[in-house]
Amino acid sequence: MLLVLNALKYLAYILIFPGFLFSFLVGMLLTGIDRKIVARMQKRVGPPILQPFYDFFKLLGKETIVPDAANRRVFLLAPLVGLAGITVLQLFIPVFHFHVFDNVADVIVILYLLLIPALAEILGAAASGSPYAGVGLSREMVTILAVELPLLLVLLAVAKTVGSAMGRGLVFSLSTIVGYQELHGSLITKLSMIPAAVAFLLIIPGETGSHPFDTAEAETEICEGMMAEYSGAPLGVYKLTHAMKIFTVVSLFVALFLGGIGAGIQNLVAAIGLSGAFAGALSLLLQILVLVLLSIVLTIVCISFVHAITARLRIEQVFKYYWTIVTCFALVSLVMAWYGL
Amino acid sequence: MFKKLIEESTGKSPWLFHINAGSCNGCDIELVAVLTPRYDAERLGFKLAGSPRQADIVVVTGPITAQSLPRVLRTIEQVPEPRCIVTMGSCPQSGNVFRGSYSICGPLSKYVHVDVDVAGCTPKPEAVIDGLALATKILQQKRREMK
């Protein structure tokens, strides 16, 4: 009986709370807010906040065309694998105090798990056989190459800071990092972590492929790049994966650098004097709310704002930008973390 | 699965694909002007799609020149099913001043069923928005009739 209960609990985790449904809603919300804010920055009214939902359900209604040149099975399966990958990844990122699994994956593994949705898209593009998709695929791979280096440096810096502070050499497990932050305040308050946080903020648009770095799916130059041959439901699934990826990357930033807020909520709830299960539920609810708000603020700052003020870069500029400017930020923070600042 | 929701959102997020069949670019810049802050078609859900596979409404401008005819027909054919075809400006409807020239292949309606004609030699952006709104209703109707 316990096994069944346990299985149901995990199923609920996967499908409902931090898994599919939750990140589906928040992801779409973030995309809607992103498009609205970008529009408002261009002095125009912009689409309604629920526009991504409409887009998604309209695409579900559209007919799916599989071109002859495409490899039919891979063409249809790739989006689903991408979606499954991003859903599972969301489980490993703790919401402040609440984490579903704490001994399944650590920070470096999450770095690799972030690759799976991008690879699913690349596989889908390759399977479609269109030359536009081929060019898009090559650009997406170069973007991944560009983003990987600074992202790793940031993670190493965080691991080193938390590791030396806790005296265990280095700590890669995300839940321990969040636990540490709850005791000693958010990492962003430490001097050595500020360049790392800035670097991570600069990485978010690159990782999610949003505006200045969306050379991979530049609709003007290479007709939607990798999505050139997708229509109907598979395209909807890819758009959904993009939306959920934004939420995942942003909540990773919150977990890595703003973990201390969870403790603040805890003692806030304690201050109200509630206790027992009710307090736990309330604090969980508050934490979710704070996470969503923080995600919205972060999306506005580092995706929408950057989207409104920049023009799309060429692919080798994207690569050069990430391997010089952003890597310097991350290196500075790694060196500072290393020599005990 | 949630068929009504799909129908409703088909009406709310029509994506455009613009085909220039030899136009003098008067209508092309007017179509783009519809997406500028002044008229902002995006608040109604319109968005320019990069490839016909992701389009719902196909906007054709220009008198269908002999050179562009096969390409226009092929691109329209590649748009997935609930689709509308809108001709913008007088040229695709009748060939306008170019009618009778040996290199013009006549009105688009000779080859494809045109859903909405937006007349005017460069119709005003408001007229284009009206035309597209009408096309969206027809799109929704087509979606309702689909299997």
Next chain:
Amino acid sequence: MDLPFIKEAISQLFSKPSTAMYPAVPSEAAENYRGRIVFHPDKCINCMMCERVCSGNAISHTVEKTDEGDKVTRTFYLGSCTFCATCMDFCGHGAIEFTRDYHMIATKEEDLMVSGTFIKKPPVRKAPPAKPAAPAASAKEPAAVTCETIAAEEGKAAAPAAMIAPRDDGKPVQVPARCVYCTLCAKKCPAGALTVDRAAKTWTLDEDLCVGCGTCAEACTKKAILMPGDEPVANVPAPKPAPKAAPAAAPAAPAPKAEEKPAEEPKAEEKPVEAPKAEEKPAEALQPRDDGKPVQDPSKCVYCTICAKKCPAGALTVDRAAKTWTLDEDLCVGCGTCAESCPKKAILI
């Protein structure tokens, strides 16, 4: 990497968007915006000027004979209109008006057709008074009035309306009473044989240049030029619309003297006109060629070189003197412009 728009982006975020919420807020077109056409049939006199000047040839009309006159319906096809309003400018009577309504969206073709019908009453037939000055035409016939005044101005003896007979040597002859000196014939004449001076009201024909193609006669809306083979006409202003075949109510009296007649043209000119006709073999029905290229009917051709000039591809060479018509097979695109432009319909395609 300079980012120029940071300040604007932030400030615009908090300011009101500059979008005109169109469907909710109706927006009016500019002051004299040329939108949908409104046709006032009552003002129209069916002078067809608008049709001729319309670049998109969007205007067409149908005439229907009824007892109290011609029932004319004129339709403006907005789908082919460039809204340049040239027709409005040319329409002397303000029958065409461009409103500010820009809603020209249609799902069916008919919605874009603006049309109006009116009855065009024939001119009132009063007994022809001796004085030409009598206002024979109703207000609607400006042409006739001008003709009267011209005759009065010249102060020529108001000879009784003389008959004008076409010349026998294939050259055009002018009916001064009908001519309004609009210089259309001079412009149309391919050979440039005609010079018409509007101010001086003179119509001179250069005999040796003229090839007798008849384009001027055709072009003349007033039918003031007669070609060989037409009936002699009274030198009196033609009643509107006075199609050529209209029974000439005025008594026929040839009075060629009103024309200035240049010196007798050389005899030779005439002879060759006849000569080719004689040589031409009995013209059996000429078959158009199957590969879409034009073929010439020597019997009809007058070698006026119009087809050579009109041919976009320059495939035709016509030698007026040697009376030869050669077609360059590969240059010719088979567009048929030569067949259309040939006044004598001597080319089959």
Next chain:
Amino acid sequence: MSFLSYQHFPIFTIMLYFLGAFLIVVFGKAKALRHAVAFLCTAGPLALLISLIGRVMVHGEIISYWMGNRTPVGDYAIGIALEVDALSLFFGLLVATAVFVACLYSFRYMERDHNVPQYYTLYLMLAGGVMGLVLSGDLFNMFIMVEILTFAAVALTAFRNKVTGALEAAFKYLVVGSIGSTCILAGTIILYAQARTLNLAQLAAVIPGNFGVSTKLAFALLFIGFCTKAFIVPFHPLAADAHGAAPASVSVLISGVLTKSGIYGIIRLVFFLFQTMNLGTMQFWLVFLGSVSMFVCVTMALAQHDFKRLLAFHSISQIGYVLTAVGLATGLGISAGLYHAMNHTLFKGLLFLAAGAVLHETGTTDLGKLGGLAKKMPHTAALFLIGAASISGIPPFNGFASKWLIYQATYQKAAETGNIGFALVTVIALVTSTLTLASFVKVTQSVFFGQMPEECKNAKEVPFGMRFAMGILALLCILTGLFPGLVTRYLTEPAAKAAFAAGNYINAMMGQGYAERIMGAAAPGAPAVSFASSGVWSPLSWLLLLMIALLAICVVALSGKYDKVSVRSSKEVEKKYQLFYGGETQSFSQVGGGDLFWGFKHNWRHYFSFMHDLHSGIVNDYSLWAVVALALAIVYALIVL
């Protein structure tokens, strides 16, 4: 000792190979007989070694076998000995598996070639040579085995002499290979002169501590000798030529097995004979060589236009990983290195077999001329994808488990020693892993997806025999990826402990107490190392979650008629199902091979042009590098040791 007791298994494994080689020469004419002999002579050793796992790995027993029962007399080892400790068995297992699978593959793969019997003889000679090298406990015996395997490998590289460049590649391999072998021979002679013994255990007891000038020279010579065998950086170009030309099953051996024998030699040398692993400079030297070969070879691989040359460069970059991990000389480091060596043999074998399948069907491995093969060869494509995913370290597969361990090891080493250099190595390791992913995306797009050119139209699925061999390797890739805990506890950790436990290696050979008596210092103990302690990653539960999520999504999709895509209703909508070409008719245009990753290549164009000039392909350049490397090693050895 009864004839069939486990003591004799090591000698049986080696002899079986050579016996097979001899038998095939005798009755090689009949195909069935030849295949039976080859099958038996490759399956036998594998079975024998697997039976030894329980004894050697779990109980930690070390089997020593004196040829002709000439046990040591008064502390002097006279006879030739075979010694199988956990480390040797680990490498032996690798060799046996790769040889067995490649042999299965070559039954059908070599059908179209002529004089196939000679192929099998050379093949079994090569296998025997490597197995002998790995299991022998005698330094000179190792040299002989190195000679055998080098010459067999050279002959096999030139086996398809019609292939352009095969002879030239074989010649290059022969020249540089013989430079390496002569270095090993010279080193052995010097060591023998000083210690008057050739037995590894006795040498390991006598040599460390009293380094004479000649011993340092011997170390440099032996080190460079084994580096040439492992194709480390200065010697890597000849590996690319050798793989490019050799038949696929042979390149599986060259890249999967020969390089491991080089690494095995280095480990024996550094951890046993000279026990210099704890020297800071030694660790720096190994890690530096490892990371340089990692990065150089992966960037060279990215610029390749030929499928097999690309795989060859990748195998050297993976060897760079192994060397870096081993060079750390920490418990986790060695375990991660060995784990990656095993994984490398598996997925590199799979990739080479897939390359062989492509060559078998289309007759070319040029990335520019291939495309869209997934439609004609779905199984090969699926197996290739498993191999590509595991080499580029995608989570559920084995590549990720070992690379992740390597990152942990290098970064932990950085944390312990406090010098940031090792953190830099982690960064290089990860960037190399992403570049590997990039180059395999390039291969996937140029060979298996995209549009199919005319030449590949009549390619069809490879015969079942070849697919079965690839299937075994793919299954192993997945299993070793999903159960890292098991693999590390039973295979890599005992081997890592054995690498550090030089003491009981010596005692097992020379009798108890010998090591303490001779070396005086306490035999270096084995540091505690375990997979769980190193970090948090359980692939099985992650895969379980992924499967549940995927299942849920597929159920939802199928209920929404996701796969009932608009099938072609009637012929005349032909245009609808063509690719979107901006309205043009769909013509052949494959985006693959050279035109991918312009952004990266453009940024690194100076580096690539420099690399282009460096890899000139001329033998004297490579031998010059070999000699220069030798000189550097000698200088290093004389100064630092």
